[in-house]
Amino acid sequence: MIGSGRSDVHVTITGLGAHVPERVITNDELAQLVDTSDEWIVERTGIRERRIAAETEALSDISLPAAQQALEQAGSDGKDIDLLIVATVTPDMMFPSTAAILADRLGAADAAAYDLSAGCTGFMYGLAQAYGMVAAGLARRALVVGGDVLSRILDWTDRSTVVLFGDGAGAVVIEPSDEAGFLAFELGADGAGGEHLWLPGSGSRRFEEPDGLVKMNGREVFKFATRVLVQSAEAVLDRYGTNVGDVDVYVPHQANVRIIDHATKKLGIPSDRVVINVDRYGNTSSGSIPLALAEAQADGRLRAGSLVLMTGMGAGLTWGSALMRWTQRLEASPAKPATPGQKTRPPGAAAGAGAAA
Numbered sequence: 001m002i003g004s005g006r007s008d009v010h011v012t013i014t015g016l017g018a019h020v021p022e023r024v025i026t027n028d029e030l031a032q033l034v035d036t037s038d039e040w041i042v043e044r045t046g047i048r049e050r051r052i053a054a055e056t057e058a059l060s061d062i063s064l065p066a067a068q069q070a071l072e073q074a075g076s077d078g079k080d081i082d083l084l085i086v087a088t089v090t091p092d093m094m095f096p097s098t099a100a101i102l103a104d105r106l107g108a109a110d111a112a113a114y115d116l117s118a119g120c121t122g123f124m125y126g127l128a129q130a131y132g133m134v135a136a137g138l139a140r141r142a143l144v145v146g147g148d149v150l151s152r153i154l155d156w157t158d159r160s161t162v163v164l165f166g167d168g169a170g171a172v173v174i175e176p177s178d179e180a181g182f183l184a185f186e187l188g189a190d191g192a193g194g195e196h197l198w199l200p201g202s203g204s205r206r207f208e209e210p211d212g213l214v215k216m217n218g219r220e221v222f223k224f225a226t227r228v229l230v231q232s233a234e235a236v237l238d239r240y241g242t243n244v245g246d247v248d249v250y251v252p253h254q255a256n257v258r259i260i261d262h263a264t265k266k267l268g269i270p271s272d273r274v275v276i277n278v279d280r281y282g283n284t285s286s287g288s289i290p291l292a293l294a295e296a297q298a299d300g301r302l303r304a305g306s307l308v309l310m311t312g313m314g315a316g317l318t319w320g321s322a323l324m325r326w327t328q329r330l331e332a333s334p335a336k337p338a339t340p341g342q343k344t345r346p347p348g349a350a351a352g353a354g355a356a357a
Contacts, residue, residue, distance in 0.1 A: 076173060170335075226312070
């Protein structure tokens with residue numbers, strides 16, 4: 001699916017927020033659980049540490065500060081929101097939706113609220129849906145949240161997955177604008193590759209003795225990711241009639257540094273235009289792109305007039321890109337994705353535990 005933004009109705013991002021849990025787990029700490037090392041993880045992924053939610057924290061808890069920050073930036077309150085989309089694969093529970101829970105906590109009493117599941121591409125799907133509803137006049141002001149608490153569904157004895165993922169959330173406010181913001185979208189899915197990154201036993205399909213934990217074919221996911229990040233970005237740029245040389249800020253899904261580097265080189269985007277924070281947060285799934293956007297805003301790279309390219313990919317298998325002209329002229333404080341880190345033992349790690357055999 002691909003399309004350009006309407007020329008007669010402009011829709012843009014007016015507020016941005018991000019939040020990560022305080023708990024930090026380093027690579028050295030993971031080496032207490034599985035056969036790995038800091039050097040091994042950094043070389044293959046670029047990740048040095050990740051944030052992990054406390055046992056008492058659910059998705060709505062880490063999403064709430066991000067949503068409040070986005071609303072503050074936009075000069076809005078919860079009551080001003082009439083559409084709330086939460087993109088996630090780890091909701092508080094199957095129902096009620098985390099979006100409905102979050103709407104209540106924000107005071108968005110009149111908002112339509114629902115969760116969206118598209119793996120790590122969820123935030124991109126949510127942006128496209130919110131854009132469509134605002135551009136069509138069905139909603140006036142939308143709040144899109146992308147976030148996950150993947151630590152709840154990881155096998156902490158599986159080196160292939162436990163080193164990659166972290167917890168975090170980001171949010172944006174979307175509303176009509178006098179200036180063109182969103183310019184084009186491209187979304188897609190390939191269900192034939194779904195079993196390469198899946199959570200068997202998490203729904204109505206019966207599996208024999210499922211453990212309810214993430215399963216991933218790393219080799220196949222890497223091949224898929226390196227291909228679609230490039231193809232989707234090229235497609236959305238072509239749809240709008242521009243080229244990669246015009247892109248000021250490139251925000252790819254923060255899967256791992258090798259995938260990002262491959263896409264950057266294939267596209268020909270200079271490294272100083274690429275936002276990377278996977279080294280500090282790991283792969284936060286739907287929280288990845290809004291967290292990176294918040295970091296780009298905080299360090300001054302998101303300036304009014306900048307052409308911003310965002311591309312995600314993930315379970316489904318899914319992918320999606322958005323091209324937009326950044327219109328926000330920031331008056332409030334920029335988004336700050338990080339909270340002070342508190343380094344603690346990984347879930348299930350006993351004090352003094354040695355490396356797994």
